Amino acid sequence: xxxxxxxxxxxxxxxxxxxxxxxxxxxxxxxxxxxxxxxxxxxxxxxxxxxxxxxxxxxxxxxxxxxxxxxxxxxxxxxxxxxxxxxxxxxxxxxxxxxxxxxxxxxxxxxxxxxxxxxxxxxxxxxxxxxxxxxxxxxxxxxxxxxxxxxxxxxxxxxxxxxxxxxxxxxxxxxxxxxxxxxxxxxxxxxxxxxxxxxxxxxxxxxxxxxxxxxxxxxxxxxxxxxxxxxxxxxxxxxxxxxxxxxxxxxxxxxxxxxxxxxxxxxxxxxxxxxxxxxxxxxxxxxxxxxxxxxxxxxxxxxxxxxxxxxxxxxxxxxxxxxxxxxxxxxxxxxxxxxxxxxxxxxxxxxxxxxxxxxxxxxxxxxxxxxxxxxxxxxxxx
Numbered sequence: 001x002x003x004x005x006x007x008x009x010x011x012x013x014x015x016x017x018x019x020x021x022x023x024x025x026x027x028x029x030x031x032x033x034x035x036x037x038x039x040x041x042x043x044x045x046x047x048x049x050x051x052x053x054x055x056x057x058x059x060x061x062x063x064x065x066x067x068x069x070x071x072x073x074x075x076x077x078x079x080x081x082x083x084x085x086x087x088x089x090x091x092x093x094x095x096x097x098x099x100x101x102x103x104x105x106x107x108x109x110x111x112x113x114x115x116x117x118x119x120x121x122x123x124x125x126x127x128x129x130x131x132x133x134x135x136x137x138x139x140x141x142x143x144x145x146x147x148x149x150x151x152x153x154x155x156x157x158x159x160x161x162x163x164x165x166x167x168x169x170x171x172x173x174x175x176x177x178x179x180x181x182x183x184x185x186x187x188x189x190x191x192x193x194x195x196x197x198x199x200x201x202x203x204x205x206x207x208x209x210x211x212x213x214x215x216x217x218x219x220x221x222x223x224x225x226x227x228x229x230x231x232x233x234x235x236x237x238x239x240x241x242x243x244x245x246x247x248x249x250x251x252x253x254x255x256x257x258x259x260x261x262x263x264x265x266x267x268x269x270x271x272x273x274x275x276x277x278x279x280x281x282x283x284x285x286x287x288x289x290x291x292x293x294x295x296x297x298x299x300x301x302x303x304x305x306x307x308x309x310x311x312x313x314x315x316x317x318x319x320x321x322x323x324x325x326x327x328x329x330x331x332x333x334x335x336x337x338x339x340x341x342x343x344x345x346x347x348x349x350x351x352x353x354x355x356x357x358x359x360x361x362x363x364x365x366x367x368x369x370x371x372x373x374x375x376x377x378x379x380x381x382x
Contacts, residue, residue: 042323070162074151082299086113089299089340096344123288128191131285135189140286140293143182146175147301154307155230157317157324168229169221172308173214176263179301180206183282186294190285198281201271201351205262208358209269213259215366219252219373220312229308233316242313248373253313255366257338260305262358264298267343271351306335 059065087102087110094101102109127136153168155161165171180203187199221227223245224235241249262269283294310316310331319327349357 038322038326042326070152074162075148078148078151078300079296081303082296083113083117085299085303085336086116086295088336092337092340093344096341117292120288120292125288125290126285128285130191132189132191135185136285137290139182139186139189140290140297141182142185143179144293144297144300146178146182147297147304149175150304151300153229154304155233155311155316156328158230158234160317160325161230164228164230167227169217169227173210173217176301177206177210179263179297182297186286187282190282192285195282195284198284202265202282205265205269205271205354208355209259209262209362212255212358212362212366213263215363215370216252216255216259217312219248219366219370222370222373223249223377229311229316233311233318236315236318240313240315240318245373245376248369248376249313251365251369252373253309255362255369256309256312258362260309261339261342262354264301264305264339266302266339268346268349269354270348271354302336302339303332306339307332309335 059069090112091101091109102112105112105115127133150172152162153165153171155164183202183206184199187195187197187202190196220232220241223241224232226232226235236244238244242253261267265271283291286294307328310328314331314335316331317324317328319330322330
């Protein structure tokens with residue numbers, strides 16, 4: 001008895017096998033949305049803002065109210081932009097891996113992050129029985145608050161900066177180092193060996209890579225002669241640092257980028273939360289909004305690190321035609337996209353490789369770049 005011939009199933013049509021007209025339509029829609037957003041942002045400075053000057057004078061005359069308004073503005077911006085960055089990374093990861101990413105909640109999954117935030121708000125807040133309750137509860141805030149504070153000195157334009165500290169770079173270095181306290185507290189307070197290993201890794205990694213990162217930033221300080229982030233941008237009006245001083249600033253930028261990835265715990269330096277070894281690292285035992293604070297701090301730090309790189313090396317808000325905050329946002333999103341590209345391309349390092357790369361290569365290289373910058377400044381001055 002002969003068997004009937006096998007029939008191959010009809011090929012299914014995936015999202016990436018659509019016709020060129022559909023792709024062109026999607027591209028045109030994206031360009032239209034981008035142009036509309038730029039047009040709205042360009043029209044904002046032309047509105048009659050002079051009508052609110054009396055209110056601004058009233059707020060400025062009361063230091064407490066002024067501080068509260070600025071803190072509220074920074075907090076709202078951090079929360080809203082993280083929602084966009086999470087959606088962007090998920091769509092970018094889908095594009096890199098030939099899949100669609102979020103598609104069902106909202107147009108093209110635009111509301112997926114909001115749905116996830118609502119879900120985290122509704123989830124049960126679980127604290128392990130044997131955990132150190134004080135450290136366990138405080139750790140998410142110890143991780144998020146330093147990142148929130150750094151946005152107070154990040155200049156989106158000459159006027160769009162909460163506090164223009166003359167020692168802005170020193171403030172950034174002092175505050176960001178404290179993030180390791182939160183991750184270590186999360187690992188220790190959870191009373192979980194995987195969490196403890198992740199917290200210890202995070203502390204060692206952040207403190208180690210902080211050294212070459214600080215030296216790379218001091219190279220820019222040596223070049224510009226100031227620690228004010230606003231003044232550093234103003235000094236680049238005749239040329240970005242990475243172009244005008246390319247022999248010393250390109251190596252400084254590369255060191256800064258590598259150290260920034262390590263500070264953010266992003267691939268290939270995501271050892272503190274390596275799921276293949278530590279389940280989820282220092283936040284294994286966290287759920288609900290406590291876990292969301294770790295996620296919020298990570299993506300907010302991602303934007304701040306990219307914005308700091310733009311400020312130090314790419315002229316900050318400087319650019320033709322468009323308003324200054326728009327230029328700053330475009331440059332920062334470009335650097336954030338570079339972070340995403342690296343994350344979804346490069347494999348994870350081992351712990352010994354990560355620490356060895358820092359102490360054996362990055363630290364000496366950063367010192368060499370710093371000395372070369374000092375010589376560059378002396379030669380240019382003479």
